[in-house]
Amino acid sequence: MWSLSNIAANIDQWLNANMSPTWALIVEMVIAGVAVIGLFAALGLVLVIMERKVSAWIQIRLGPNRVGPKGMLQSLADTLKLLVKEGMTPGGADKLLFNVAPFVAMIVAMLLLAPIAFAKDFQLWDLNIGVLYISAVSSISVISILMAGWASNNKYSLLGAMRSGAQIVSYELSAGLAVLAIVVLTGSLRISDIIQAQENGWWLFKGHIPVIIAFIIFIIAVTAETNRAPFDLAEAESELTAGFHTEYSGMKFALFFLAEYVNVFIVCAIGATLFLGGWMPFHIGNWHAFNGVMDWIPSSVWFFGKTFFLIFVIMWFRWTFPRLRIDQLLNLEWKYLLPISMFNLLLVTLIAIMGWHF
Amino acid sequence: MEITQILFWFLSVLAVFGALMMVTSKNPVYSVLWLIVVFFAISGHYILLNAQFLAIVNIIVYAGAIMVLFLFVIMLMNLNAETEPQKNKWLKIAGVVAGCSLMLVFVAALRQSDELLKAPVSMGGETGLIKTLGKTLFTDYVLPFEISSVLFLSAMVGAVVIGKKGD
Numbered sequence: 001m002w003s004l005s006n007i008a009a010n011i012d013q014w015l016n017a018n019m020s021p022t023w024a025l026i027v028e029m030v031i032a033g034v035a036v037i038g039l040f041a042a043l044g045l046v047l048v049i050m051e052r053k054v055s056a057w058i059q060i061r062l063g064p065n066r067v068g069p070k071g072m073l074q075s076l077a078d079t080l081k082l083l084v085k086e087g088m089t090p091g092g093a094d095k096l097l098f099n100v101a102p103f104v105a106m107i108v109a110m111l112l113l114a115p116i117a118f119a120k121d122f123q124l125w126d127l128n129i130g131v132l133y134i135s136a137v138s139s140i141s142v143i144s145i146l147m148a149g150w151a152s153n154n155k156y157s158l159l160g161a162m163r164s165g166a167q168i169v170s171y172e173l174s175a176g177l178a179v180l181a182i183v184v185l186t187g188s189l190r191i192s193d194i195i196q197a198q199e200n201g202w203w204l205f206k207g208h209i210p211v212i213i214a215f216i217i218f219i220i221a222v223t224a225e226t227n228r229a230p231f232d233l234a235e236a237e238s239e240l241t242a243g244f245h246t247e248y249s250g251m252k253f254a255l256f257f258l259a260e261y262v263n264v265f266i267v268c269a270i271g272a273t274l275f276l277g278g279w280m281p282f283h284i285g286n287w288h289a290f291n292g293v294m295d296w297i298p299s300s301v302w303f304f305g306k307t308f309f310l311i312f313v314i315m316w317f318r319w320t321f322p323r324l325r326i327d328q329l330l331n332l333e334w335k336y337l338l339p340i341s342m343f344n345l346l347l348v349t350l351i352a353i354m355g356w357h358f
Numbered sequence: 359m360e361i362t363q364i365l366f367w368f369l370s371v372l373a374v375f376g377a378l379m380m381v382t383s384k385n386p387v388y389s390v391l392w393l394i395v396v397f398f399a400i401s402g403h404y405i406l407l408n409a410q411f412l413a414i415v416n417i418i419v420y421a422g423a424i425m426v427l428f429l430f431v432i433m434l435m436n437l438n439a440e441t442e443p444q445k446n447k448w449l450k451i452a453g454v455v456a457g458c459s460l461m462l463v464f465v466a467a468l469r470q471s472d473e474l475l476k477a478p479v480s481m482g483g484e485t486g487l488i489k490t491l492g493k494t495l496f497t498d499y500v501l502p503f504e505i506s507s508v509l510f511l512s513a514m515v516g517a518v519v520i521g522k523k524g525d
Contacts, residue, residue, distance in 0.1 A: 097387075129488060132414045139422030143394065146426065150387060150433045158433065165430050169423065189488065 004300050005121035032124055036113055040106075040262055047261040048075040050308075051315055058319040079254070087250035090152065097151035102248070102255035104144035109262040111137045115191050116269050119279050119300035123192065130191035131183055134270060135176050138225070141263065142168040145227075145234065148256070149244040160243025163326060164234030168225050170333045175221035177341040181207075181214040181348040182274045185357060195278040202277040206357050210347040215275045217341050222267035223314055224329070226260065230321035231329060268310035272303065276310075279303040362406060369406070373399035386432045390425055397421045411488045 011031070015024040049064070049072060056063025064071035089098055115130040117123040127133060142165050149161020183189055185207055186197045197203075203211050224231035235243030245256045272278060279299035283291045324332070351357055373396050380392035397420045404413035495503050 097391075127410070129410055129414055132411070132418070136414045136417040136422060139418055139426075142426050143391075143421075143429070146429045146433060147391070150429075162430065162434060165426055169426055172422075 003122075003298060004119040008122060036110055036124075039113070040110070040258065043262055043265050044258040045075045045079065047265065047311065048078070048257075050311070051261075051318075054312065054315045055319045058316070082251055082254040085250035087252050088247075090154070090247050092153040093247065094151040094153065097147045098247075099252070101144050101148035101151060102252045102259070104147065105141060105259040106255050108137060108141045108144065109259045109266065112263075112266045116266065117191055117195060117273065117278050118303055119298070122279075122300070126190065126192050129189045131179055131189045131194070131274075135172070135179065138263075138267075139168075139172055141259075144259075145244050148248070152244070152247040154247055156240040156242070156246045157244050160234045160236075160240045160246070164227055164244060166326075167227070167231065167233060167329060170330060171221045171224040171231075171337075174217050174333060174337040174341045175225060177338075177345050178214040178218035178221065179270075179274060181211060181345055184345070184349050184352050185211070187352075191273060191278075194274060195280055198277040198280050200283055202275065202280070202282070204275045207348070208351060208357065210344050210351060211275070213340065213344050214348065215271070217337055217344070218271055218275070219310070219313065220337065221333075222271065223317055224333070226263045226267055226314075228260075228264065228314060229318040230323050232318075232323065233326055233329060236323060264311060264314060265307065268314065269303070269307045271310050272306035276306045277302075278306075365402070366406060369399045369402040372396075373403075387429065390428045390432060393428075394421050394425050397425070411491055 012024070012028065015027055019027065052074070053063050053071075064074035067073045067077045089095055112134060114125040115123065115127060115133055117126075145164045145168075146161045149157040149159075149164070152158070182194060182203055185203060186194045188194060188197075198206070200206075204215055207214075227234045233243075234240075235245065240246070245253055248256060279302050281291070281294040281297060281299070281302055283294060376392045376395040376399060380389045380396065383389045383392060397416060401413040401416045401421075404410070404416060
């Protein structure tokens with residue numbers, strides 16, 4: 001009735017009835033673009049206040065509580081502040097790259113939203129290699145960080161960017177192998193096929209221990225890929241002041257900040273899609289009564305519920321674990337996570353071939 | 359003009375312009391960034407040829423991994439326009455000769471294009487999809503595929519040996 005896919009279908013029908021197909025397509029693209037930008041702004045506001053509230057809760061403080069009811073409008077006020085601040089470009093910086101870098105970060109984050117299924121039949125682009133597309137585009141994000149770090153012409157920025165480059169390039173491997181485990185089980189790279197395969201149970205529960213290992217490795221790897229604590233060496237405050245965005249101020253800093261939070265949302269959405277069934281309600285085998293009750297909850301609520309649960313887990317990491325050293329970080333990836341995930345992929349392949357999963 | 363033709367010309371101009379800028383940029387960091395633009399344009403061409411898998415792999419391997427390592431090394435060594443070593447005259451002449459020879463090979467290869475255009479090979483809409491590619495790789499070309507994997511393995515072993523030498 002009021003599901004997202006029905007609204008989209010109604011808009012599509014109305015546009016096609018009133019305009020030529022070409023114009024309808026163009027208007028739909030504009031609507032999709034506006035919706036993506038709106039989602040960006042909303043995510044930025046929600047995730048920042050969520051992080052501050054979660055950290056306050058973990059550290060037994062109150063957190064922001066002045067602006068609006070229980071401080072819920074704090075991030076709106078912060079945005080206003082960032083908007084009116086002066087955007088400085090340091091004298092020794094490379095002007096072009098310095099100003100382009102935040103936009104590259106934003107564009108990459110926006111491109112990553114394309115193949116994500118937000119609800120049943122509600123997806124911008126269901127391409128047949130969706131999972132590969134995600135890993136390809138997310139590997140571009142490191143270029144914006146390297147650009148920002150180098151163009152700032154500042155030792156701290158450059159060191160932060162270098163660390164971030166080493167970190168993202170190495171953790172991409174185990175994230176990719178963890179994703180491959182699900183691809184092997186499903187036999188498809190298309191996001192909608194992967195979700196459909198989880199109709200009778202999510203992969204986390206259907207795939208035995210190897211999938212649980214893959215899930216844990218995926219969460220660790222994406223935490224590192226999004227440069228979040230305990231892997232936030234790229235902006236380790238105590239050593240590098242603020243890492244690659246030391247020289248940024250005003251709205252350009254806000255764009256990096258926003259891109260970081262949107263990236264967290266995206267990796268959590270991908271994790272929820274691959275391991276927790278995306279918008280698929282929680283089903284148990286042949287329990288029809290139970291499955292029927294679960295189907296009452298709208299698919300978008302399921303998707304956002306799972307995604308925000310994973311975001312909460314990643315925030316929980318940040319406020320619980322101390323930061324790693326750079327050598328510990330690289331050792332963790334190359335000596336532990338990568339061999340484990342390679343062996344794990346073999347196990348998953350065996351399970352998929354023998355049909356041992358439920 | 360059809361939309362694919364417009365896209366083809368746009369991507370071609372972008373690729374050639376990016377390649378020229380890459381060669382003529384004084385600053386090595388700009389060269390690498392222009393090369394990334396070229397790789398994106400070429401990936402666009404792959405998509406126009408319905409080879410989506412190849413396009414995505416091109417971005418993952420070249421733009422995502424190799425170019426990042428290039429950027430990494432160039433930024434870490436802090437190469438820029440001032441510190442770039444000036445090559446001597448003979449090296450420049452040798453470069454021009456080598457480039458012209460490569461151009462000659464390309465022109466020779468393109469000479470047949472008129473005849474090839476008359477009989478286009480059609481393999482249906484599924485040519486570039488991952489399923490077709492996997493089947494072809496593991497049936498018709500399984501030996502070259504396996505041999506190339508041995509090549510990668512030896513490269514990895516070589517890297518480890520070089521890295522261990524210092525200890």
